[in-house]
Amino acid sequence: MRTIDDLGALSGRTVLVRSDLNVPLDSEGNITDDGRVRASVPTLRQLTDAGARVVVCAHLGRPKGTPEQKYSLRPAADRLSELLGFPVLFATDTVGESANETVDKLHKGQVALLENLRFNEGETSKDDAERGAFADQLSHLADAFVSDGFGVVHRKQASVYDIAERLPQAAGQLVQTEVGVLRQLTSKPQRPYAVVLGGAKVSDKLGVIENLLEKADLLLIGGGMVFTFLAAQGYEVGTSLLESEQVARVRGYLADAENRGVQIVLPTDIVAATAFAADAEHEVVPADAIPADRMGLDIGPESATRFAEAIRGARTVFWNGPMGAFEMPAFAAGTQVVAQALVDATTSGALTVVGGGDSAAAVRQLGFADSDFGHISTGGGASLEFLEGKTLPGLSVLEA
Numbered sequence: 317m318r319t320i321d322d323l324g325a326l327s328g329r330t331v332l333v334r335s336d337l338n339v340p341l342d343s344e345g346n347i348t349d350d351g352r353v354r355a356s357v358p359t360l361r362q363l364t365d366a367g368a369r370v371v372v373c374a375h376l377g378r379p380k381g382t383p384e385q386k387y388s389l390r391p392a393a394d395r396l397s398e399l400l401g402f403p404v405l406f407a408t409d410t411v412g413e414s415a416n417e418t419v420d421k422l423h424k425g426q427v428a429l430l431e432n433l434r435f436n437e438g439e440t441s442k443d444d445a446e447r448g449a450f451a452d453q454l455s456h457l458a459d460a461f462v463s464d465g466f467g468v469v470h471r472k473q474a475s476v477y478d479i480a481e482r483l484p485q486a487a488g489q490l491v492q493t494e495v496g497v498l499r500q501l502t503s504k505p506q507r508p509y510a511v512v513l514g515g516a517k518v519s520d521k522l523g524v525i526e527n528l529l530e531k532a533d534l535l536l537i538g539g540g541m542v543f544t545f546l547a548a549q550g551y552e553v554g555t556s557l558l559e560s561e562q563v564a565r566v567r568g569y570l571a572d573a574e575n576r577g578v579q580i581v582l583p584t585d586i587v588a589a590t591a592f593a594a595d596a597e598h599e600v601v602p603a604d605a606i607p608a609d610r611m612g613l614d615i616g617p618e619s620a621t622r623f624a625e626a627i628r629g630a631r632t633v634f635w636n637g638p639m640g641a642f643e644m645p646a647f648a649a650g651t652q653v654v655a656q657a658l659v660d661a662t663t664s665g666a667l668t669v670v671g672g673g674d675s676a677a678a679v680r681q682l683g684f685a686d687s688d689f690g691h692i693s694t695g696g697g698a699s700l701e702f703l704e705g706k707t708l709p710g711l712s713v714l715e716a
């Protein structure tokens with residue numbers, strides 16, 4: 317992959333940077349974990365130091381192609397201004413009048429952030445022509461492109477993939493670093509190699525298991541992932557997150573794992589609540605006896621202890637997806653125990669990587685430091701697909 321230096325002299329040139337600024341916000345729109353904003357700074361600083369006019373584009377959440385105030389990137393612009401130490405201009409659209417005016421105003425060494433890319437249908441369209449047309453509009457804003465949003469390189473989207481075919485391009489510092497670290501996990505990881513999966517993007521991430529069964533020695537399943545596995549074993553899961561169309565597929569994974577001698581570790585107890593709410597009534601129940609009117613919001617204490625033992629016994633650990641709805645203290649214990657086990661494994665010499673926006677936010681919220689782990693990756697789905705050995709569209713286009 318080309319580096320920013322390969323783009324040549326940048327003074328006075330306009331550089332479009334794709335960052336991943338998909339940060340968690342509270343109900344008042346305050347950023348609750350600014351890790352991804354911080355991670356975007358080194359590349360932006362390198363470009364402004366070189367005298368470039370820097371235009372940052374990014375997404376927040378999953379709006380459906382039209383503007384929605386709650387998904388505005390303005391809070392990220394404010395945080396970026398604080399971190400860079402100078403004001404970041406903010407365009408209230410992505411490729412419209414505001415974007416054009418804002419980019420026109422940019423001086424050398426200044427930064428502008430465009431409004432959420434996903435307010436435009438073209439960004440995520442499955443139709444190549446529609447995506448290409450949006451990428452054309454984006455490309456008119458700049459004369460070079462830097463891909464630095466590692467968390468989205470697994471998405472074939474206009475600002476990640478198509479744009480790189482339209483402008484001189486390079487990979488930013490974050491993408492270079494992330495790829496470098498994750499390569500250590502793909503080339504001869506020390507064994508046992510454990511992958512811990514949780515979180516809520518179940519339909520997105522169940523698919524990675526098929527390939528991970530060929531790579532890892534054990535898979536630990538927590539978070540919202542659990543219930544499709546429990547259903548595959550024939551258990552009731554109450555009102556928990558469930559991908560009912562994936563149950564048969566998961567049954568196949570269980571059989572495949574057994575044939576390959578890969579251990580899939582599932583929770584034996586679950587914290588089951590009456591609602592998805594911080595003050596919901598809850599109790600620990602056996603994983604095979606979740607009441608019909610309850611939803612599983614964390615792995616139970618017995619499961620957390622078993623998971624922790626397995627993690628401490630591993631030499632390589634990759635973790636994506638919180639073990640429970642950690643944002644609510646009543647459902648954070650499983651994530652806390654698993655995070656502590658990764659820290660212990662790190663101390664005893666294992667290579668540990670935590671990936672994903674919410675997973676990184678969780679470990680920081682629970683009081684751990686980034687330096688307690690081998691690496692904290694800004695990408696969850698992206699790093700999982702990288703570890704699977706898949707070709708990621710946002711990386712292959714940079715290698716072209």
Ligand SMILES: Nc1ncnc2c1ncn2[C@@H]1O[C@H](COP(=O)(O)OP(=O)(O)O)[C@@H](O)[C@H]1O
Pocket residue numbers: 514515516517518538539540541557612613614636637638639640641642643671672673674675676695696697
């Ligand atoms: N059992 C569960 N039920 C519902 N949501 C869950 C459960 N366990 C974890 N979550 C949620 O998963 C979210 C994170 O999932 P995900 O986006 O897949 O992780 P990451 O951003 O680290 O890749 C968190 O907001 C957390 O509340």
Ligand SMILES: O=C(OP(=O)(O)O)[C@H](O)COP(=O)(O)O
Pocket residue numbers: 336338377378467468471517671672673674694695696697698
């Ligand atoms: O949060 C992200 O991914 P992650 O939750 O897998 O870490 C990225 O910003 C990608 O977002 P997307 O999964 O809506 O494409």
